Amino acid sequence: MCLIPEIPYSLDALKKRYLKEVEQGRNYFIAIVAEGLNNSNMISRWFEEEIGFESRVTILGHIQRGGNPTVRERLMAYQFCTYAIETLLEGNNSSVICYNNSQFNFKNINEINAKKYEIDEDLLQLGICLLEK
Numbered sequence: 001m002c003l004i005p006e007i008p009y010s011l012d013a014l015k016k017r018y019l020k021e022v023e024q025g026r027n028y029f030i031a032i033v034a035e036g037l038n039n040s041n042m043i044s045r046w047f048e049e050e051i052g053f054e055s056r057v058t059i060l061g062h063i064q065r066g067g068n069p070t071v072r073e074r075l076m077a078y079q080f081c082t083y084a085i086e087t088l089l090e091g092n093n094s095s096v097i098c099y100n101n102s103q104f105n106f107k108n109i110n111e112i113n114a115k116k117y118e119i120d121e122d123l124l125q126l127g128i129c130l131l132e133k
Helices: 011-023 038-051 073-087 109-114 121-132
Strands: 096-102 105-109
Touching: 011 038, 073 096, 073 105, 096 109, 105 109
Parallel strands: none
Antiparallel strands: 096 105
């Protein structure tokens, strides 16, 4: 299960589907719940109460970003800092340093701030199709 705010879902429909899968021998589930939904604990309880599976919530945030940085990551951090300092010394304090297509570039902070992130429509349609199966 993968739940994101951009794709509506019905827990009743999912329950019907999952109980059928359990009857057919399914013995585990993995649910990924976007933090934007703010309902991971509710989904966990739902799995236990409605589907009958033990459930645990893991917030990946810091776990996912953990671990020792590689040499490449350390060098990238150095380059980000160098570009940031140089840009500030030039008097530009309204840019954001980005790394796209294997190169650093600058974007105006207002351009980034004003733009709402949107998931590609083709990916949304794929998610909807998978949810309906």
